[in-house]
Amino acid sequence: MTRRKLIAGNWKMNGDLAALAEIDAIAAAAVAYPGVDVAIGVPATLIAPAAARAPGLAIGAEDVHSADSGAFTGCISAGMVREVGASFAIVGHSERRGGYDETDAEVKGKAEALLRHGLNGILCIGETAEQRDAGNAVAVVTGQLRGSMPWGARSGWLSIAYEPIWAIGTGRTPTVADAAAIHGAIRATLVELLGDDAQAMRILYGGSVTGDNAAALLSAGDVDGALVGGASLTAAKFVPIIAAAAGLG
Numbered sequence: 361m362t363r364r365k366l367i368a369g370n371w372k373m374n375g376d377l378a379a380l381a382e383i384d385a386i387a388a389a390a391v392a393y394p395g396v397d398v399a400i401g402v403p404a405t406l407i408a409p410a411a412a413r414a415p416g417l418a419i420g421a422e423d424v425h426s427a428d429s430g431a432f433t434g435c436i437s438a439g440m441v442r443e444v445g446a447s448f449a450i451v452g453h454s455e456r457r458g459g460y461d462e463t464d465a466e467v468k469g470k471a472e473a474l475l476r477h478g479l480n481g482i483l484c485i486g487e488t489a490e491q492r493d494a495g496n497a498v499a500v501v502t503g504q505l506r507g508s509m510p511w512g513a514r515s516g517w518l519s520i521a522y523e524p525i526w527a528i529g530t531g532r533t534p535t536v537a538d539a540a541a542i543h544g545a546i547r548a549t550l551v552e553l554l555g556d557d558a559q560a561m562r563i564l565y566g567g568s569v570t571g572d573n574a575a576a577l578l579s580a581g582d583v584d585g586a587l588v589g590g591a592s593l594t595a596a597k598f599v600p601i602i603a604a605a606a607g608l609g
């Protein structure tokens with residue numbers, strides 16, 4: 361099955377109002393690659409201005425709370441980010457799972473909040489270096505997938521992002537063969553969980569993706585796009601990744 365490539369950025373806790381110029385430049389360049397879906401998750405403070413300036417680009421949140429409202433100081437709900445222009449949100453990033461002790465059940469609740477509010481989702485999973493070295497990468501990742509998969513999961517609104525924690529911000533990436541193997545295991549688990557719809561669901565790779573390695577990683581079997589951190593912060597670094605995806609058809 362042919363799946364359109366999705367190149368998504370994750371700005372993490374980076375970006376001020378001046379950085380919106382990069383959003384403008386990415387949006388302008390993305391027009392040249394109509395065969396690729398482009399999205400950027402930005403800090404909550406930038407969702408409204410970015411969405412207003414770049415209507416052709418999918419602008420999203422980097423996290424949401426599982427509840428719609430309530431006594432959760434400092435948190436933001438799916439409905440709130442939707443109201444100011446987000447069309448998607450990332451949930452379950454390892455920096456949330458690890459840094460804030462988010463469980464699979466909590467990530468599942470967050471993904472279900474996205475569905476309730478009509479947002480698309482990118483659900484992240486990924487193993488630590490220790491888990492990989494112990495030979496447990498597939499078991500860990502497929503376990504996270506089973507535990508976090510929301511009710512109502514469908515390829516139309518949900519994508520999976522495989523982000524090995526040892527590859528995030530390190531300059532290290534899996535080999536193309538390793539990426540294909542683990543993405544294949546994720547696909548097989550999606551088939552178990554979702555049946556026929558599993559073939560249409562996109563599985564992104566994330567972790568040290570750059571313009572130099574994107575074409576190779578994106579050519580691996582079952583790699584349907586990328587979730588990009590550092591290299592999504594500027595058009596100069598992000599656009600070559602979009603171009604690499606376009607080159608693969």
Ligand SMILES: O=C(CO)COP(=O)(O)O
Nearest residue numbers: 370528529567568589590
């Ligand atoms: O965590 C990531 C995207 O969500 C990957 O970050 P880097 O691309 O900076 O390694």
